[in-house]
Amino acid sequence: MIGYILRRFGAAVLVLFAISVLVFLIFFATPGVDPAARIAGKNADPATLAQVRASFGFDRPLPVQYVLMMKHLFVSHDLTSFVNRGTLVIPQIIDAVPVTLSLVVGAAVIWMVLGVGMGTLAGAMRGTLVDPLVMLLGVFGVSLPVYWLGEVVNLITQKQLHGSVFSWVPPLGYAPLSQGVGQWALHLLFPWLTLALLYAGIYARLLRGELINALNEDYVRTARAKGLSERRILIRHALRCSLIPIVSLFGLDFGALVGGAALLTEVVFGLPGVGKLTYQALQNLDLPVIMGTVLYAAFFVVLANAVVDVLYARLDPRVRRA
């Protein structure tokens, strides 16, 4: 097991390196435009351009440029925005991380609980009304744009019904934990639910399919022949095996969420997380900020994936020694 963990994190470091090279190449080696002009932003004066060239070493070979870039990002932490003159990028990102994590972790807990619950119910109660409902929610889960759903939720809770049913909903924005867990959770409640609902549908549908396959497996027949109760067969045998692919998907989705869907959700709900930061940088093409957020998010995603894979190995003995 220890060997597996070491190998897995070794692989993660390699992937991180590859991703950083990829991002570097996209920003600095795409043919067409002077990268210094890109970084300096629109309508930069010649002095700024010269400053950028020197700082990133654009007159030196690519590998040196890569090392300089990584130094700015991870060693000296002095990557600066040129659009908002002199703002340091890394502290901004560090400040935004707790917001993104609050959103994503909370939503993930809700969607796993809901998804596994609904999926198990649908798998065990095939032929009842629960089943088609879960299937339908699953289709909506992969089809509705999450940011749009967020806007509709805002429209209802902040405007249409804010005078009556939803008068208790606070205005959009984030309340840090220092203002108390209650305020924190209240501000995040609808972002959580919006994000979780779609994923819960996808997971419930997937789990239902896995569970139905598992219930037709030979080992379930063996378990019945052993004289176990149906409940035990469902939970300890069928569900336990069905959860394995769910967990591996969770690793991917959790990562994708930090860099993707959460970005959109943060924008819609006005949460000042890494996604909102990226969005604002995109609006005025503030490249240093975009590079910073992308690399930080990607690093976090790869680490999260590695953690999930280790968890996965705990669930499935077959991969441990592989």
Added chain:
Amino acid sequence: MPEPLLEVSDLRIRFGGFTAVDGLSFSVRPGEVLGVVGESGSGKSVSMLGVLGLIRTPGAKISGKVVFRGRDLLALKNAEMRAIRGREIAMIFQDPMTALTPVYTIGWQIAEQVRAHEKVSKRAARDRAIKLLDEVGIPAPEQRVDAYPHEFSGGMRQRAVIAMALSCNPALLIADEPTTALDVTTQAQILDLLRRLRADHGSAVVMITHDMGVVSEIADEVLVMYGGRAVERGSRTEVFHSPRHPYTWGLLDSVPRVSGPRVRRLPTIPGTPGAAGQGCPFADRCTHRLAACAEAPPLSGTAGHLDACWLPEEEKTR
């Protein structure tokens, strides 16, 4: 003659319009090995799943009587049936590669069965598992008890499955083609093991197989099935030395001989098995077909050797 342990009479299993088992009757005495032979689709596995109440297909209809130690299993409640399954009647299945839950250790799975039926501590259940693994010939059972199924070879897994089936000392063991998925040397070892275990535990065994060789090795009594019905029933010696049904003749002819004149080609039974209809199920493929075969023949005969065929007596003893 001792009281039968299991007595099945007129068992019928239907899936929608398809009759899989059509009026099957047989009995098993304590300690006896009954070999049930037939090709794929003859209803041999389905009938045993029916006996244990393991048919879960929606719309399956099961009727008849299955009396085990004086209780009609078909009339029992789910919970009562669960108490019998795994404790008094155990079943092992064809493919040992998929019969064990992949995420638990072998020992855990054996202990689970023990603890489902007996109030014993985890420690005691684990010790029992080690003892059972030792008994079925798994080397170093103290270590292997913590191994996962994927770490075992096919033969070893089947041994583990057998150990699990024997964990509560069942009076009856139903083995559904336990050697089919294994290679030939392993098959022989598993058959040896089953024979030895029967001697030690005194369990009766129902051995389902399509392999006449397996039956000749291990069975006391033989039941030949075709198209959901019993076509011949008798002691091993009777069925092998004086078979009375044309289908049994075909089965025995298609076994290759290691001695005697060599045939150029192994004889086969022409055609493929069909569903049980009105008449004798084998009539379409039978070279001895009579007009009477439009109606199903009853299972009849003398002194424990029965057959279901309209052929005149003198032609059955060729």
Added chain:
Amino acid sequence: MTAAVETVAPRAARPSAGPWRQALRRLARNRSAMIAAAGLVLIVLACALAPVYAGSIAHTDPFTSNASGTAVVNGARVPVLAQSTEGLGLGVTPIGPTWNPGSFFLGADNQGRDVMARLLYGGRNSLMIGLSSAALCCVLATLLGVLAGYFGGWIDAVLSRFFDVIWAFPVYLLAICLSVVLLTSGLHVGPIHIDAGSLALPVVIIALIYVPYVARPLRGQVIALRNKEFLHAAVGLGASDLRIMRREVLPNVLPTVVVFLPLMTALNMLTESALSFLSVGVQSPDASWGTIINDGLALLYTRPAITIAAGLCVGLTAVALNVLGDGVRDALDPNARLRGGA
């Protein structure tokens, strides 16, 4: 001692329909898939007729701002953009839905453009980008997946590592990186020149980021095929690699590719709308459903119809594509999987 008594007599060969025809028949019997297909046809037809609607019914140009225009509502002539009455009264509030197909059926956006007409034109772009990026992605992925799986060795090692890296990279972030760079300068690689504002840019970007999603399962299939007897037979007959890939491998992976196509189209359309929403997808004055949702964001509380209508278009089209895709999967290749269940 072991002799199987299974006897299998050769069954008389019956002329049977080919696998594609059989799958089509199975698909035609799937009621929800057929309803989804009918819905899709309606959506596509409506969007295809966008110029007719704009030219002959609404009499409007959805691509130029119309700040001083007027519209007739209940017999009265009202300006399309009115001074905002809320707050400081600085902004403008566009006209709301008139529910009159002849003029501003769904109202106007904050540049006075007819939302209904833009929705239809935007739908053309959304559908076009979704479908062509899915097609491009499937072609690229099939090529790379088959090459990696068939040749193995270092080709496979290089391609697989490449897939792994992109797979681990959150798709939106990758798309954002590519878009930010390409939207400022366009794409100029060898003979390919795509201008900065071109609709082909989002197509290429979205197709590229999803290549591993399709290529990975295909590679696995090809590796499984590689060990099948019929492939050994083809090698034994002296067929060239190209011929084996074209005649033996490709027909066997094609059903999976076909299953992925509608599902990828839905996914790509959603990605396009997300990128457009983030303003790194389709660029103004072109419209797509994503840009319309973005336009509507500022007017969400006063003119919610803009956002709701555009979102419903994306959502319903994606639902239809996914339901149809599930039907195609059930009919062709029930085991095909696109990164999880989707």
